[in-house]
Amino acid sequence: MLRQLFKIQRVGLVTEAVVRDDAFELLGEEARRAIGRRFAGSLAIRQLDAGSCNGCELEIHALNNAYHDIERFGIHFVASPRHADLLLVTGPVSRHMEAALRRTYDAMPEPKLVLAAGACAVDGGEFGVSYASCGAVSNVIPVDGVIPGCPPTPWALLNGLLALVGRRESQPTRPL
Amino acid sequence: MNGADATYELRVAFKQAGVRMRIHRRSRLTPACEIGIRPPHWANASRAARAAGYRFSALWAEERGHSLLLTALLERAGEYVALRTRARIAAPSVPSISKEFPAADRPERHARDLLGLEFEGHPDPRRWTRHQAWGASEYPLRRRFPVIGAAAAGPTPPDLGYPCVAAQGAGVFEIPVGPVHAGIIEPGHFRFQAVGEDILNLEERLGYVHKGIEKIAEGRDPDGLARLAGRISGDSAVAHAWAACMAMERAAGVLPPPRGLALRAVLAERERVINHLWDIAAICNDVAFGFAYYQLGRLVEDWRRLNAAVFGHRLMLDVVVPGGLSTPLAGDAASRIVDQCAVTRREFESIWSILQENASLHDRLAATGVLAPQDAGDLGAVGFVGRASGHDFDVRRDAPYAPYDALEMNVPCLAFGDVAARARIRHDEILVSLDLIERLLASVPDGAVRNDFIVPRGESEGLGIVDGWRGEIVTFVRFAADGRIARFFPRDPSWLTWPALERLIHGNIVPDFPVCNKSVNGSYSGQDL
Numbered sequence: 140m141l142r143q144l145f146k147i148q149r150v151g152l153v154t155e156a157v158v159r160d161d162a163f164e165l166l167g168e169e170a171r172r173a174i175g176r177r178f179a180g181s182l183a184i185r186q187l188d189a190g191s192c193n194g195c196e197l198e199i200h201a202l203n204n205a206y207h208d209i210e211r212f213g214i215h216f217v218a219s220p221r222h223a224d225l226l227l228v229t230g231p232v233s234r235h236m237e238a239a240l241r242r243t244y245d246a247m248p249e250p251k252l253v254l255a256a257g258a259c260a261v262d263g264g265e266f267g268v269s270y271a272s273c274g275a276v277s278n279v280i281p282v283d284g285v286i287p288g289c290p291p292t293p294w295a296l297l298n299g300l301l302a303l304v305g306r307r308e309s310q311p312t313r314p315l
Numbered sequence: 316m317n318g319a320d321a322t323y324e325l326r327v328a329f330k331q332a333g334v335r336m337r338i339h340r341r342s343r344l345t346p347a348c349e350i351g352i353r354p355p356h357w358a359n360a361s362r363a364a365r366a367a368g369y370r371f372s373a374l375w376a377e378e379r380g381h382s383l384l385l386t387a388l389l390e391r392a393g394e395y396v397a398l399r400t401r402a403r404i405a406a407p408s409v410p411s412i413s414k415e416f417p418a419a420d421r422p423e424r425h426a427r428d429l430l431g432l433e434f435e436g437h438p439d440p441r442r443w444t445r446h447q448a449w450g451a452s453e454y455p456l457r458r459r460f461p462v463i464g465a466a467a468a469g470p471t472p473p474d475l476g477y478p479c480v481a482a483q484g485a486g487v488f489e490i491p492v493g494p495v496h497a498g499i500i501e502p503g504h505f506r507f508q509a510v511g512e513d514i515l516n517l518e519e520r521l522g523y524v525h526k527g528i529e530k531i532a533e534g535r536d537p538d539g540l541a542r543l544a545g546r547i548s549g550d551s552a553v554a555h556a557w558a559a560c561m562a563m564e565r566a567a568g569v570l571p572p573p574r575g576l577a578l579r580a581v582l583a584e585r586e587r588v589i590n591h592l593w594d595i596a597a598i599c600n601d602v603a604f605g606f607a608y609y610q611l612g613r614l615v616e617d618w619r620r621l622n623a624a625v626f627g628h629r630l631m632l633d634v635v636v637p638g639g640l641s642t643p644l645a646g647d648a649a650s651r652i653v654d655q656c657a658v659t660r661r662e663f664e665s666i667w668s669i670l671q672e673n674a675s676l677h678d679r680l681a682a683t684g685v686l687a688p689q690d691a692g693d694l695g696a697v698g699f700v701g702r703a704s705g706h707d708f709d710v711r712r713d714a715p716y717a718p719y720d721a722l723e724m725n726v727p728c729l730a731f732g733d734v735a736a737r738a739r740i741r742h743d744e745i746l747v748s749l750d751l752i753e754r755l756l757a758s759v760p761d762g763a764v765r766n767d768f769i770v771p772r773g774e775s776e777g778l779g780i781v782d783g784w785r786g787e788i789v790t791f792v793r794f795a796a797d798g799r800i801a802r803f804f805p806r807d808p809s810w811l812t813w814p815a816l817e818r819l820i821h822g823n824i825v826p827d828f829p830v831c832n833k834s835v836n837g838s839y840s841g842q843d844l
Contacts, residue, residue, distance in 0.1 A: 142668070142669050146666065146669060147606070187495060188499075188502055190523075190524045190526055190840075191501070191524070191840065192547065193501055193550055193838065194546065195549070196499050197549060197593075198630075201615075204613065207616075216498075218498070219497075231526060233843075234446075234525075235448055235525055236523050236524065238470070239473065239495050239502065241470070264546075265543055265546050266526045266527070266528075267531070269462050270448060270462065270465070271448055272527060273471075292629060
């Protein structure tokens with residue numbers, strides 16, 4: 140137990156190192172203010188893999204690591220769509236996940252936002268539209284914003300979140 | 316490579332079993348020895364191979380003229396044999412080998428769903444990869460099936476009618492979980508039968524992220540196929556791209572330069588270290604030990620950042636390309652990688668020793684989710700799942716490919732088969748990989764990292780077999796006469812480890828399912844294709 144505490148003390152707060160990463164920190168602060176304005180300081184995200192290769196999920200996980208720690212900006216992931224302000228969808232929508240995606244969307248309370256993250260979610264990416272894939276998320280449910288990248292980096296994800304929640308009025312868009 | 320001699324015993328066994336066969340003097344599937352089997356002898360051949368101690372590795376089919384060509388890849392002591400048979404497309408049917416090789420169960424159902432090849436005597440007639448996106452008499456991998464599918468399909472209904480195994484009796488209840496899970500993970504359905512907290516049975520229902528990878532590969536050029544392969548399972552971007560490129564390179568007779576091969580191994584070992592670190596972190600997190608999650612997650616982020624700095628991508632996507640690598644290792648990159656190995660070894664060992672001392676962590680991981688060596692052998696489990704249950708097969712050591720053929724390496728193996736053993740194997744493999752990276756970079760050859768990839772003239776086929784961080788990956792590629800891809804089949808190791816989860820969960824409680832699942836960490840995308 141003592142060694143565990145020593146380790147924690149010796150490593151210290153690596154999150155602080157990121158404070159020097161101006162871009163991420165500035166973005167985060169901006170996001171925190173926007174979330175404070177629009178979501179009473181707390182943005183609840185339900186993430187849904189609708190057919191991704193799992194690459195996007197790895198980078199979404201990285202948002203929660205000690206370097207990025209996006210909870211400090213008021214952003215957190217929830218288990219149920221009923222608790223979510225925003226649905227973060229990855230992957231081309233596989234036809235086998237089409238109904239599950241619609242149901243997850245329907246389960247969210249209004250008002251709700253949908254963010255399509257990653258090249259596949261944006262326009263079908265490497266997989267496109269086929270007998271097995273619906274392609275872009277906007278082909279299945281209304282989408283409010285997109286984050287390109289294969290996969291988007293943690294920085295790009297935070298930037299995309301900010302671009303969406305920072306807007307006072309959001310109009311659903313269908314990128315395809 | 317003298318495949319014919321290595322299979323001497325098998326050929327004798329086949330003769331004794333009355334199996335009529337045709338040995339190909341020049342195998343088109345090196346390193347495997349290719350043996351053609353007459354369809355009526357297919358089941359006999361599989362029984363003889365099983366009795367001779369062969370392990371099931373992969374099974375795939377393809378449309379060839381007026382017949383379906385079926386290939387079953389088996390392995391023993393590092394020697395591969397590819398058994399092949401044909402079925403007339405008018406009434407395509409072959410005997411099932413799932414009774415001899417339980418690991419062939421899902422691959423056979425996959426081949427049936429996508430190509431319409433019937434497997435006589437298969438113990439489980441239910442569909443596997445097919446849900447409701449196409450009909451029972453439609454076969455997406457047939458030539459005539461359009462890649463876009465049936466016109467004006469409309470929304471795809473949910474797959475409600477799948478007949479899961481049911482249980483009844485006083486106090487027995489079912490817990491359906493998924494496809495949408497509570498965390499940031501891939502979708503799939505789990506059906507538990509339980510009494511109180513004790514799990515009686517677990518059934519997996521996968522296929523939710525089936526993206527038609529085999530179909531959309533058709534007609535691609537080599538670069539396009541490598542890009543697709545990198546996205547079969549995002550955590551195995553390097554390993555899958557390597558297997559696909561190896562298959563294409565063997566088909567085309569192209570060899571990457573020595574520097575390119577050495578650096579591919581550096582990439583693959585980095586991928587192994589990152590995923591193992593992250594898995595240990597997640598295993599600890601699933602039993603609420605946040606310390607390990609954050610400390611190891613920090614190391615993972617360090618490695619991803621160096622990936623971005625050195626290879627231009629945090630997950631090393633699109634770095635392995637046909638003919639070699641897309642980026643040279645320039646400037647001080649090699650020394651930065653070596654320095655990171657030293658730092659990581661020190662940090663990781665200090666964190667690991669804290670984990671070892673933690674009694675409550677030990678209490679949750681030890682004797683949890685035990686996969687008996689016998690079960691692991693029957694299921695043909697590979698990678699760290701097999702190695703934690705007494706089966707130490709490792710392609711890098713047992714069927715070595717460049718640059719591993721010139722490297723001595725130690726393959727960790729344990730026999731306990733519990734979650735703690737699967738974590739321990741990852742720990743040991745991380746140390747081996749750090750050592751391998753240092754040795755590879757200490758003697759990395761100079762020169763180019765990529766040779767021109769010359770598309771083969773005329774039809775050709777090739778097999779790529781590499782050891783990804785989950786274990787043996789097998790990839791089959793066929794080029795059409797126009798130099799485009801005619802067939803692509805990537806077999807992720809998850810095909811061989813998902814069934815192990817159904818087995819090892821027996822005798823455990825429902826709340827331990829997440830940690831058991833994480834300790835196996837099968838890829839949904841890699842198995843659903």
